[in-house]
Amino acid sequence: MTQPLLSPSRRLRRTPFSPGVEAAGVKAYTVYNHMLLPTVFRSVEEDYRHLKEAVQVWDVACERQVEIRGPDAARLMQMLTPRDLRRMLPGQCYYVPMVDETGGMLNDPVAVKLAEDRFWVSIADSDLLLWVKGIVWGMRLDVLVDEPDVSPLAVQGPRADELMAAVFGEGVRALRFFRFGWFDFEGRSLAIARSGYSRQGGFEIYLEGGEMGMALWHALMEAGRPFDVRAGCPNLIERIEGGLLSYGNDMTRANTPHECGLGRFCNTLTAIGCVGRDALLRVAQEGPVRQIRPLAIDGPAVPACLEAWPVTDPGGRRVGQVTSAAWSPDHATNVAIGMIRMTHWEPGTRLVVETPAGRREAEVRARFFHDEAKG
Numbered sequence: 203m204t205q206p207l208l209s210p211s212r213r214l215r216r217t218p219f220s221p222g223v224e225a226a227g228v229k230a231y232t233v234y235n236h237m238l239l240p241t242v243f244r245s246v247e248e249d250y251r252h253l254k255e256a257v258q259v260w261d262v263a264c265e266r267q268v269e270i271r272g273p274d275a276a277r278l279m280q281m282l283t284p285r286d287l288r289r290m291l292p293g294q295c296y297y298v299p300m301v302d303e304t305g306g307m308l309n310d311p312v313a314v315k316l317a318e319d320r321f322w323v324s325i326a327d328s329d330l331l332l333w334v335k336g337i338v339w340g341m342r343l344d345v346l347v348d349e350p351d352v353s354p355l356a357v358q359g360p361r362a363d364e365l366m367a368a369v370f371g372e373g374v375r376a377l378r379f380f381r382f383g384w385f386d387f388e389g390r391s392l393a394i395a396r397s398g399y400s401r402q403g404g405f406e407i408y409l410e411g412g413e414m415g416m417a418l419w420h421a422l423m424e425a426g427r428p429f430d431v432r433a434g435c436p437n438l439i440e441r442i443e444g445g446l447l448s449y450g451n452d453m454t455r456a457n458t459p460h461e462c463g464l465g466r467f468c469n470t471l472t473a474i475g476c477v478g479r480d481a482l483l484r485v486a487q488e489g490p491v492r493q494i495r496p497l498a499i500d501g502p503a504v505p506a507c508l509e510a511w512p513v514t515d516p517g518g519r520r521v522g523q524v525t526s527a528a529w530s531p532d533h534a535t536n537v538a539i540g541m542i543r544m545t546h547w548e549p550g551t552r553l554v555v556e557t558p559a560g561r562r563e564a565e566v567r568a569r570f571f572h573d574e575a576k577g
């Protein structure tokens with residue numbers, strides 16, 4: 203089946219790495235933050251297998267940065283998230299839910315603390331810049347907020363350390379999870395973090411300015427030959443197995459962080475000044491009545507989940523929805539992410555999912571699929 207093409211235009215932004223992505227034979231894109239994001243190179247299953255065995259270079263320039271700098275930067279950051287940032291140091295990254303005044307999720311970015319008065323907020327797919335600018339103007343804060351020309355490039359997979367050491371030196375191996383450091387590349391200093399949207403381990407390189415984009419791409423591809431490097435992208439199957447949430451798919455403004463299972467990233471009692479604090483104090487106390495759960499859907503491979511699939515109990519009563527699903531070759535079942543009512547969210551609960559391929563039985567799992575072995 204041929205897919206309809208996306209009409210390119212100035213609104214649908216290319217990235218500094220787009221020529222490399224195209225030369226590597228990208229088969230499909232999605233649009234993320236008004237920018238191209240590759241979704242398939244060979245096939246989703248081939249890309250998955252390779253991601254778990256080797257190393258891939260991902261054009262994730264669509265993870266745009268909202269830069270916040272100035273005397274009120276720290277105060278503004280704490281207004282934006284219920285996660286307590288008081289102990290965050292320059293050189294650290296934090297996964298931070300961001301909510302509106304009702305406690306509804308606006309984005310789930312990675313915050314990068316460059317200096318006491320300077321942050322990058324590496325956003326998921328929503329126009330967070332507009333919300334931040336509105337707060338700054340309304341509160342008369344002394345900060346500058348903009349979208350700098352910064353393009354993340356991710357290196358993900360079990361052989362990521364070897365590849366990164368070959369290009370940036372042995373020092374990158376010492377980076378701890380969600381820390382970043384500055385590393386030299388052709389006379390420039392690049393922020394490199396141990397982070398990324400997979401469970402296979404790896405790094406994210408924050409490229410400032412686009413000019414060096416293809417030089418960086420080629421350097422990684424060249425040095426990666428012994429490690430079977432390929433162009434890749436966030437992989438649907440792997441991220442569902444890993445329970446990595448996708449804003450706009452698995453959660454929206456209709457959900458609180460607690461419903462998303464992100465309560466562990468909220469310190470609502472101590473996050474003084476955070477927008478939505480009162481609303482979140484209530485939900486934190488009462489607990490959510492529905493929550494994200496891993497599901498296994500019986501039967502053969504389900505089709506792509508393009509809209510929420512209703513989930514019912516065996517008697518046909520609605521108890522939730524599935525928002526992401528894919529066949530997992532490694533687990534020999536369909537893995538899925540659902541939002542399930544508390545009456546039916548216990549592990550082992552049998553449910554029914556209305557997929558476009560018909561009704562399928564499903565089971566609530568205790569944990570996501572990547573760490574099943576850990577007991």
Ligand code: THG
Binds near residue numbers: 265297310311400447
């Ligand atoms: N990296 C960067 N920016 C991003 C993403 C990224 N922006 C868009 C999108 N991804 C934001 N969403 C996520 C979702 C999950 C994680 C990171 C960004 C993630 N979560 C781990 C977890 O949930 O276990 C680790 C969180 C932690 O322990 O602190 O990594 O991938 N730059």
